[in-house]
Amino acid sequence: MAMQKPAVAPGFDVAGGYGSCKVEEAVAPDRFPAGLRVLVVDDDVTCLRILEQMLQKCLYRVTICCRAAKALSLLRERKGGFDVVISDVHMPDMDGFKLLEHVGLEMDLPVIMMSADGSTTAVMKGIKHGACDYLIKPVRMEELKNIWQHVLRKKWNENKEMENSSSLEDPEHKRRTTDEAEYASSVNDGTDGTWKPQKKKRDAKEEDDGELDSDDPAASKKPRVVWSVELHQQFVNAVNQLGIDKAVPKRILELMNVPGLTRENVASHLQQFHNNVQKFRLYLKRLSGVTQPSSFCAPLESNAKVGPLGRLDLQALAATGQIPPQTLAALHAELMRRPSDSLVLPAMDHQVLLQASAKGPKCIPFDHDVVAGQSVLKCQSNTSKQFPQSSISFESMSSGLMGWSSSHPGMSGCANNIEGVNNIQNSNILAQMLQQQQQQQPFPLLSEPHHAINVQPSCLVFPSQSVGRTSVCSESTNLNSSNMVVGYNHPSSQSNSISMVGRQVSDEELKADGVLNSYSMPGSIPSVFQNPPVNFGPSTRMPGLAPNMCTPSYGTKTGTLPEHAVGRNLGFVGKGTCIPSRFAVDDIESSTNDVRQRSTCTFDDAEVVKQELNLDFLDDIKTGNPVLPHFPQSGFTGVLSK
Amino acid sequence: MAAVALKEQLASLMDSMYQEGLLDEQFQQLQSLQDETNPCFVMEVVTLFCDDAERIFGELDKIMNQPVVEFQQVDAYIHQLKGSSSSVGAQNVKLACIQFRHSLEDNDREGCLRALNVVKREYLHLRSKLETMLQLEQRIQAYDKQKN
Numbered sequence: 001m002a003m004q005k006p007a008v009a010p011g012f013d014v015a016g017g018y019g020s021c022k023v024e025e026a027v028a029p030d031r032f033p034a035g036l037r038v039l040v041v042d043d044d045v046t047c048l049r050i051l052e053q054m055l056q057k058c059l060y061r062v063t064i065c066c067r068a069a070k071a072l073s074l075l076r077e078r079k080g081g082f083d084v085v086i087s088d089v090h091m092p093d094m095d096g097f098k099l100l101e102h103v104g105l106e107m108d109l110p111v112i113m114m115s116a117d118g119s120t121t122a123v124m125k126g127i128k129h130g131a132c133d134y135l136i137k138p139v140r141m142e143e144l145k146n147i148w149q150h151v152l153r154k155k156w157n158e159n160k161e162m163e164n165s166s167s168l169e170d171p172e173h174k175r176r177t178t179d180e181a182e183y184a185s186s187v188n189d190g191t192d193g194t195w196k197p198q199k200k201k202r203d204a205k206e207e208d209d210g211e212l213d214s215d216d217p218a219a220s221k222k223p224r225v226v227w228s229v230e231l232h233q234q235f236v237n238a239v240n241q242l243g244i245d246k247a248v249p250k251r252i253l254e255l256m257n258v259p260g261l262t263r264e265n266v267a268s269h270l271q272q273f274h275n276n277v278q279k280f281r282l283y284l285k286r287l288s289g290v291t292q293p294s295s296f297c298a299p300l301e302s303n304a305k306v307g308p309l310g311r312l313d314l315q316a317l318a319a320t321g322q323i324p325p326q327t328l329a330a331l332h333a334e335l336m337r338r339p340s341d342s343l344v345l346p347a348m349d350h351q352v353l354l355q356a357s358a359k360g361p362k363c364i365p366f367d368h369d370v371v372a373g374q375s376v377l378k379c380q381s382n383t384s385k386q387f388p389q390s391s392i393s394f395e396s397m398s399s400g401l402m403g404w405s406s407s408h409p410g411m412s413g414c415a416n417n418i419e420g421v422n423n424i425q426n427s428n429i430l431a432q433m434l435q436q437q438q439q440q441q442p443f444p445l446l447s448e449p450h451h452a453i454n455v456q457p458s459c460l461v462f463p464s465q466s467v468g469r470t471s472v473c474s475e476s477t478n479l480n481s482s483n484m485v486v487g488y489n490h491p492s493s494q495s496n497s498i499s500m501v502g503r504q505v506s507d508e509e510l511k512a513d514g515v516l517n518s519y520s521m522p523g524s525i526p527s528v529f530q531n532p533p534v535n536f537g538p539s540t541r542m543p544g545l546a547p548n549m550c551t552p553s554y555g556t557k558t559g560t561l562p563e564h565a566v567g568r569n570l571g572f573v574g575k576g577t578c579i580p581s582r583f584a585v586d587d588i589e590s591s592t593n594d595v596r597q598r599s600t601c602t603f604d605d606a607e608v609v610k611q612e613l614n615l616d617f618l619d620d621i622k623t624g625n626p627v628l629p630h631f632p633q634s635g636f637t638g639v640l641s642k
Numbered sequence: 643m644a645a646v647a648l649k650e651q652l653a654s655l656m657d658s659m660y661q662e663g664l665l666d667e668q669f670q671q672l673q674s675l676q677d678e679t680n681p682c683f684v685m686e687v688v689t690l691f692c693d694d695a696e697r698i699f700g701e702l703d704k705i706m707n708q709p710v711v712e713f714q715q716v717d718a719y720i721h722q723l724k725g726s727s728s729s730v731g732a733q734n735v736k737l738a739c740i741q742f743r744h745s746l747e748d749n750d751r752e753g754c755l756r757a758l759n760v761v762k763r764e765y766l767h768l769r770s771k772l773e774t775m776l777q778l779e780q781r782i783q784a785y786d787k788q789k790n
Contacts, residue, residue: 043722044694044722044725044726044729045690045694046687046690046691046694046726046729046730047725047726047729049686049687049690050672050675050687050729050730053675053680053683053687054671054675057675088725090718090721090722090725092718115725116721116724116725116728117721137725137728137729138668138671138728138729138730138731139729140668140671141671141674141675
């Protein structure tokens with residue numbers, strides 16, 4: 001008897017992508033979660049067929065597959081093409097748990113296990129391996145109807161994680177929660193089928209973050225404080241002296257003894273400081289998170305507290321071996337590669353880095369070490385490599401920019417890879433930070449508006465050298481529609497500019513197993529990057545990159561560097577500041593001590609940079625953001641492969 | 643009317659199958675999945691199930707006939723059969739599979755063979771009833787089509 005391939009369930013929204021959570025685009029709430037894209041893997045064809053039918057009745061888009069290996073390759077080919085995976089536990093060619101692991105690592109999709117074996121031990125094993133749920137056969141319709149909650153929950157938890165690390169203010173939390181609640185009823189997005197929770201959240205957040213003084217009308221009249229390097233150093237010293245736990249704004253203020261500085265200034269700066277630390281912690285957690293998700297905080301904390309110069313992190317973290325050797329090696333290589341007069345990197349840093357590099361990796365077990373390694377190599381060797389044009393949209397840094405190898409654009413879903421990649425990126429970013437800020441490479445994208453740039457909400461903000469620091473802000477990565485990759489390009493030696501490029505990667509590009517997230521930081525041109533902290537929704541086009549810079553969530557609250565690009569700069573109190581172009585640099589160089597100066601940071605301080613480094617890129621690492629949703633245009637219904 | 647008679651026949655067949663424990667509520671779920679867009683869904687699934695079950699029996703026979711029986715493999719196949727039978731609502735077959743797996747624990751070849759026979763028997767019994775059911779359904783559908 002012929003197998004009938006069921007047509008797409010009626011009422012199914014083909015045009016839209018499931019996955020947009022934009023409330024404003026919410027279709028009738030009761031449509032949700034129609035269109036959820038489910039991949040079912042089971043060697044039992046009977047069961048497969050039944051599930052297929054059931055899921056279609058739920059108005060989901062179903063793809064069935066009877067071989068785990070085939071399922072994996074399908075998932076890899078169509079990154080972002082699925083929202084949830086349901087897999088049987090016992091399969092002849094691959095253990096369901098293995099598949100679960102792969103999916104979790106590479107695509108970070110919610111996986112629901114399924115088995116005829118309903119024993120407690122089996123279920124527990126499933127949960128331990130990270131399954132979102134465990135269904136016992138025979139599976140009933142009612143159970144399938146609810147699987148969408150796993151998709152959303154996962155997404156929200158990731159958002160929460162990121163948001164928590166970035167801001168602890170209650171009002172924002174509340175707002176966020178409200179936003180999240182709204183997602184529950186959001187539905188198909190007819191336009192671009194992308195999840196935009198990040199964007200929404202960030203928008204909300206930004207409104208709040210925008211003004212430091214928003215809650216203090218009196219303070220709004222005060223001059224903005226620009227946290228110069230010196231000032232920040234004093235701050236850090238005070239914090240270290242007090243001990244991070246005891247570092248309250250009042251005491252810090254007293255220790256700093258800076259006339260004109262207020263407790264509020266210190267308080268907000270402290271908050272960002274904490275945010276950064278936390279972000280970095282999360283980053284490291286992620287790095288090692290595959291096996292030991294929660295092991296890092298403590299050691300990090302103690303290490304993080306004090307370095308000889310009260311430096312946070314870089315050395316300390318390096319010393320703990322938590323920074324993967326690749327990262328450190330790359331960082332070191334970067335440092336070595338770009339000597340410049342204004343690169344003032346204390347010798348100590350080098351040594352520490354070197355030592356850390358030499359340490360055996362305690363780091364994360366990269367499954368894709370090789371890839372990462374290759375990427376690093378590639379990156380370093382391809383100074384002017386541009387991102388390969390993707391079939392969709394592609395931004396590339398200007399030719400002057402050194403590109404992260406972008407031959408493997410990565411889905412952020414690939415956790416392992418991302419970690420590897422992010423290490424590299426991180427190192428690059430740090431390297432960038434240490435570089436002299438020269439370049440002013442006018443950000444190429446700026447002049448090429450036709451490039452579609454989808455900037456991920458993540459952009460690393462980091463201060464550029466003497467003058468402005470290039471900041472890269474990264475917000476939670478919201479890889480949008482299936483293949484959004486934020487590219488980081490290393491600017492060429494000329495430009496400190498970091499281009500942030502988001503690009504949509506074509507499927508072909510994503511084929512590679514090890515996928516890198518390539519990030520390019522936009523070169524910053526001050527005037528261009530004005531603040532609106534941008535939340536890049538996946539579909540945000542970046543007009544010349546500017547708006548995509550940085551997220552003000554980390555942005556300092558007090559000062560504004562009006563002409564600087566958005567971005568968080570170390571030492572700048574103000575809305576995200578980006579280290580901008582030579583143009584800006586000149587301005588900045590002229591005055592370093594003026595509190596009102598725009599950019600007064602100098603790049604001599606890896607640690608400073610680090611502190612300010614908005615570890616938003618961590619979000620990428622978190623990778624948790626599955627690229628939910630791009631509704632594949634080709635209506636792919638069922639694939640039954642034997 | 644012939645159609646009515648057929649329908650009655652079908653109904654009583656179904657009742658008896660439920661009562662005997664040949665089928666359980668899962669089968670009803672299958673029936674509810676059948677609709678205009680998938681008018682032959684039940685038949686499709688039943689066919690898949692039967693083909694699969696018979697394939698498994700073939701494999702099991704091979705294994706059991708070997709001098710050294712690989713009980714792990716046997717267990718895997720039975721587990722699979724248990725899964726598919728439970729998915730279609732073939733209750734008795736499922737229960738027989740569960741029994742079989744218990745007897746596997748003894749690693750006793752004879753015991754396994756006996757248990758396997760029980761499973762086969764249950765399956766064959768179910769299959770013949772299902773065939774009758776499907777035939778009735780087809781005839782009823784044919785009548786309905788004729789009417790319309």
